[in-house]
Amino acid sequence: MNVLSLRDLNLSRRAALKHLNKISPQLGTIYRDNRNFDKGPLNHDAVTKLSPSIRHRILLEQEAIRITLLSHSFHNAEKFITEIFWHTYWKGWLEMRPTVWQDYKNQRDQDLINWQNNVKLIKALEGDTGIECFNSWVKELRETNYLHNHARMWFASIWIFTLQLPWTLGADFFLKHLLDGDPASNTLSWRWVAGLQTRGKAYLAVADNIRKFTLGRFNPENDIITTAQPLEWQEPPKPQRILQNEDVKSNVPTLLIVTEDDLSIRDAPLPHSNIVGIISLNSTKDRSITEVSDSVLKFSAEAIDVSVTDYVRMNATHITYISDGPIGEIPKIAHELGVSQIVSLYSPVGPSQDTVGKVNAITKKQGLPIITIMRDWDTNCWPYATKGFFKFKEAIPTIIKQFNLT
Numbered sequence: 001m002n003v004l005s006l007r008d009l010n011l012s013r014r015a016a017l018k019h020l021n022k023i024s025p026q027l028g029t030i031y032r033d034n035r036n037f038d039k040g041p042l043n044h045d046a047v048t049k050l051s052p053s054i055r056h057r058i059l060l061e062q063e064a065i066r067i068t069l070l071s072h073s074f075h076n077a078e079k080f081i082t083e084i085f086w087h088t089y090w091k092g093w094l095e096m097r098p099t100v101w102q103d104y105k106n107q108r109d110q111d112l113i114n115w116q117n118n119v120k121l122i123k124a125l126e127g128d129t130g131i132e133c134f135n136s137w138v139k140e141l142r143e144t145n146y147l148h149n150h151a152r153m154w155f156a157s158i159w160i161f162t163l164q165l166p167w168t169l170g171a172d173f174f175l176k177h178l179l180d181g182d183p184a185s186n187t188l189s190w191r192w193v194a195g196l197q198t199r200g201k202a203y204l205a206v207a208d209n210i211r212k213f214t215l216g217r218f219n220p221e222n223d224i225i226t227t228a229q230p231l232e233w234q235e236p237p238k239p240q241r242i243l244q245n246e247d248v249k250s251n252v253p254t255l256l257i258v259t260e261d262d263l264s265i266r267d268a269p270l271p272h273s274n275i276v277g278i279i280s281l282n283s284t285k286d287r288s289i290t291e292v293s294d295s296v297l298k299f300s301a302e303a304i305d306v307s308v309t310d311y312v313r314m315n316a317t318h319i320t321y322i323s324d325g326p327i328g329e330i331p332k333i334a335h336e337l338g339v340s341q342i343v344s345l346y347s348p349v350g351p352s353q354d355t356v357g358k359v360n361a362i363t364k365k366q367g368l369p370i371i372t373i374m375r376d377w378d379t380n381c382w383p384y385a386t387k388g389f390f391k392f393k394e395a396i397p398t399i400i401k402q403f404n405l406t
Contacts, residue, residue: 006146006179007299010052012306013264016059020067023048027068028076035079038148038214041140047148048080051180054087056303057262061088062377066405074397074406081400082393085381087185089392091348092382094184096239098349104187108168109289115169124163125173133210133218134158145179145295150213156193157205158220161228167194175287179299183287183350195230198388202230239386242379243346246371250274252340255333257359257370259352260284260300262345263307266314269373270343277337278312279325280304281359283351327359331366339368346374377403 009019027048034046053059061084068077094101115121123129127138137155141147147155152174159170171190175181188197195202204227211219248254248271255277258265284300285292305323312319320337334342342363347353360370380402384395400406 006049006052006144007295009049010056010058010179011299011303013053013058013310016050016053017063020048020050020059020064024067024071027080028072032076032079035083036150036213038151040136040214040217041144044146044148049146052299054084055180055182055185056260056300057264058303058307060264060375060377061085062403062405065400069400069406074400081396085393085396085399086389087182088377088381089385089389090182090184090188091378092242092385092392093239094188094349095242095378095382096385097237098240099237100191101183101187101349104168104171107166108172111166111168112172112290115166120163121165121169124159124165129163131158131162131220131223133214133220133223134163136218141174141177142293145177145293145299147174147178152189153193153203154205154210156190157203157228158224160194160231161202161204162223162225167191167196167231172288172290176290177293177296179296181287181296184348195228196233197236199233200230202228204228242382243372243374245374245379248343248371248373249341253338255279255330255337255339255342257281257330257342257344257356258304258308259344259347259356260304261347261350261352262375263303265307265345266311268345269375270345272315275315275319276339277320277322277333278308279322279330279333280308281327281352281355282324283355286351286355327355327362330359331363331368334363334366334368341371342368343371343373346372346378348378 008015010016037046039045050059050064054061054064064084065081068080074081125138127135129135134155137147137151156170159165160167167190171186175183175186178186191197193203205224207219207221207224250271252274253276254271254274256270256275258278258280260282262268282301282304284297308321312321322333325333344356347356356370363370381399384392
């Protein structure tokens with residue numbers, strides 16, 4: 001569906017929109033019938049490859065749906081639309097159960113200690129397992145920072161049930177190397193494969209399925225386990241209420257904090273005419289306590305700079321832009337700019353939210369708490385994520401109508 005690299009397709013809003021409009025005629029039954037096939041590295045022409053744009057909100061979820069529905073009926077485009085809503089669902093589910101993210105981090109850190117220098121783990125991370133398909137996916141992930149969604153499921157299942165490695169370390173490996181690495185989608189998808197997300201249900205990779213959907217490239221019939229016992233299940237926390245937006249003053253000098261979680265700042269509900277300064281806070285390096293892929297770090301940094309630079313260029317007034325500003329200096333910068341408030345587009349549960357929370361603890365002492373602004377999409381969609389996805393899915397027609405996407 002494209003000739004540009006994954007990075008170039010997703011680095012700017014302009015490029016992502018151009019690509020989406022180009023491929024939108026194919027996002028109906030063609031997408032539905034072909035999306036499950038993984039043809040191999042740099043040959044993923046059956047999917048959009050716009051997941052990094054959606055993850056960083058270079059493109060908004062509702063934009064992708066609206067453009068798609070210009071070319072298709074809901075029925076024909078339902079598969080693609082459902083994939084977009086999976087992203088929204090995972091975000092909402094974790095947002096209402098933030099301790100699941102903290103529990104993952106705690107267990108990951110302990111597993112990193114317990115499995116340090118473990119030969120089996122090292123071989124898996126190097127793609128030296130004796131399982132051809134798995135080794136190929138390790139190589140593809142490291143070299144391209146992408147895996148087909150079907151391959152991600154197979155990979156996770158083999159990691160957990162065949163190789164019997166801690167799921168947290170597999171999730172950590174993905175989050176460090178995926179250009180579209182998302183705390184909610186990644187953590188909860190791995191939990192789902194392991195049988196921790198839905199009681200008594202684990203996902204087992206099957207050799208025939210891998211053979212079919214890789215078009216015969218792989219057939220691990222004698223290499224992978226054929227039964228799987230879900231990991232020990234624990235009742236998830238009861239969902240918390242979604243936070244409500246705070247009041248933002250419209251006629252005072254404002255400092256805007258931008259994170260990698262939401263880069264559609266030019267059409268965000270912000271006091272645009274009064275923004276005098278922008279500080280970007282890039283928490284991509286905090287996806288793990290070990291080293292994150294250099295390509296992933298570069299992409300997020302460049303995407304932030306492209307987004308903010310475009311915003312500053314479009315704005316008629318002078319705006320001071322400080323890239324990846326030091327946390328401890330933010331109160332001083334705010335004072336020098338003479339701002340009366342600090343605002344930030346809401347960061348969902350994950351590294352960015354953790355970072356913004358640390359900054360807020362500092363600025364609040366100076367009488368400038370960070371005012372977070374949540375998009376209408378999130379405030380309206382996330383509350384439906386109280387149970388499983390198929391319950392959430394029932395609300396999709398209502399949401400589409402509410403946002404006038406048809």
